[in-house]
Amino acid sequence: MTPVADSGQLALLSNRKDTMAQMFLDRVAATPDREAFRYPSGDAWKSVSWRDMDVLARRRAAGLVALGVQPEQRVAIASSTRMEWVECYLAAVLAAAATTTIYPTTMSVDVAFIIADADVQVVFAEDAAQVDKLRERKAEIPSVRKVVLIDGEPLESDGDWVISLDALDALGADEVDAVDGRIAKVKPEDLCTLIYTSGTTGRPKGVRLPHSVWTYEGAAVEGMRVLSPDDLQFLWLPLSHVFGQVLLAVQFQLGFATAIDGRIDKIVENAAIVQPTFMAAAPRIFEKAHGRIVTMIASEGGPKAKLFDWAFGVGARVSALRQQGKEPGGLLGAQYAAADRLVLSKIRARFGGRIRFFVSGSAALDKKLAEWFHAAGLLILEGYGLSETAAGSTLNRPTQYRLGSVGPAFPGTQFKIAEDGEILIKGDGVMSGYHNQPEQTAEVIDADGWFHTGDIGHFEDEYLFITDRKKDLFKTSGGKYVAPQVIEGRFKTICPYASQFVVHGNKRNFVSALVTLDPDAVVGWGAANGLGGKSYAEIVSSDAARVMVQGYVDELNAGLNRWETIKKFTILERDLTVESGEMTPSLKLKRKHVEVEYAAVLDKMYE
Structure with a gap:
């Protein structure tokens, strides 16, 4: 399948500038x-x-x-x-x-x-x-x-x-x-950015991004009419990452204001103060916010927890209608008004109360998590791109979205799905090549100009769905393929105490997992389960913690194919971190690094 931008889409790029410098100067003049x-x-x-x-x-x-x-x-x-x-x-x-x-x-x-x-x-x-x-x-x-x-x-x-x-x-x-x-x-073809991939494996590669890719990104987002000059962005994402930089290009094109502060521990506090209309984040931020809210309500219990569950049940029904382009009426409309006043509006207030939508990128977002936020009246628009495509290649729109997908293509960008399911991209957002590495450039950009992403996916109608990274897919010794990212994202939505869940099983006779628990959430859990005052390592190594995680694993397994189910797991005594080299600065798992570091732990589960 090859969705190709038509002339109508290309017309949306009529306001494209030649260079980033010109884009900025035109913004100042306007x-x-x-x-x-x-x-x-x-x-x-x-x-x-x-x-x-x-x-x-x-x-x-x-x-x-x-x-x-x-x-x-x-x-x-x-x-x-x-x-x-x-x-x-x-x-x-x-x-x-x-x-x-x-x-x-x-x-x-x-x-x-x-x-x-x-x-x-x-x-x-x-x-x-x-x-x-x-x-x-x-x-x-x-x-x-x-x-x-x-x-x-x-x-x-x-x-x-x-x-x-x-x-x-x-x-x-x-x-x-x-x-x-x-x-x-x-000139448009001159180098503007040499951005080094954070590298989930090996040495980082320098991605050469000329001025033209950034001006394309800015014009494409403007053409989609997703944002306006009256929006207010809260920007905390690492600007060393391509996701953060594309947001600058879009800002220069459209002229909205940005509140900027990269301190991760201040995100929720700042959002409440700044009251942005949109904010972009990696899935881990949404996972942590969801976990914090759910565990806080669970710890209070009683009528408040029952009200919370009822309100989200109503919100879920309304979410289902809105995904079909409908609005609630009658009894459901009245119930939703009450649920929103009593519970859901308070969730939105944590993020300032004015959010029109979030944008999620950098890694896969679990559909169940997107549905939970949507039930609260917070739409997460998931998009897709890589450093090599200047971050943006697809994006759901506020009036054109399908939860679980990464949305339709940017205007002017072409897609093709290879025979093995790999996603190929062609368009003005694609890099000019890797710095000083012509051989590696030739490996990913073919003679016809298609960039080979390394991701597996498929289209349903015009919406792109990502299955997993091609290199992350593994086959058990029984010959069954497993897509680990899907399982990992689902577990982190099911278990509000989870931080990381690393699925393993290449050439093994069953699938296992390494588990880490969120340091903030688990302290509160420990206090409520007779482990108050204990250290993180003592809490996560307790029998009670294992029983708790096993319950969530059982819930996860109930929705998996038999060959995908997690037969064994180990809870690690510390969380995976950027500083220890197990996560990239954009909060993506360095899978190979973790599997080497914890090889003995993994092997023990197969003895």
């Missing part, structure tokens, strides 16, 4: 005094206009020009998501440089690899910890002319190798006029 960003400052939030952003970004871009950064040369940003990240990104864009992004959790050896592979000239480093990594590997990164420190003051021992943001701005005082000349010469 709405100079409208709010562009707001960010936390002490106990308050400060607002910045598009005009303010332009002045600051030009000054900083001039500083990069003064440092000798040439067009398409790389400028790295090693920082968490914050206002300064955007400022430094725009400085690189206006200087006609290309950004290379580095997660603040990346180990120094990988930081050095990325910087050396990208031939980075200047690094924006968030704080002393990021500078330490660069200093430790200085001999391995000879291309770096300057390190610009965002927070704090440079050490005297670093000489002029490390400078402050203010010092960079001062350097550009005599080069401001050069910025317009740089912008005028940028």
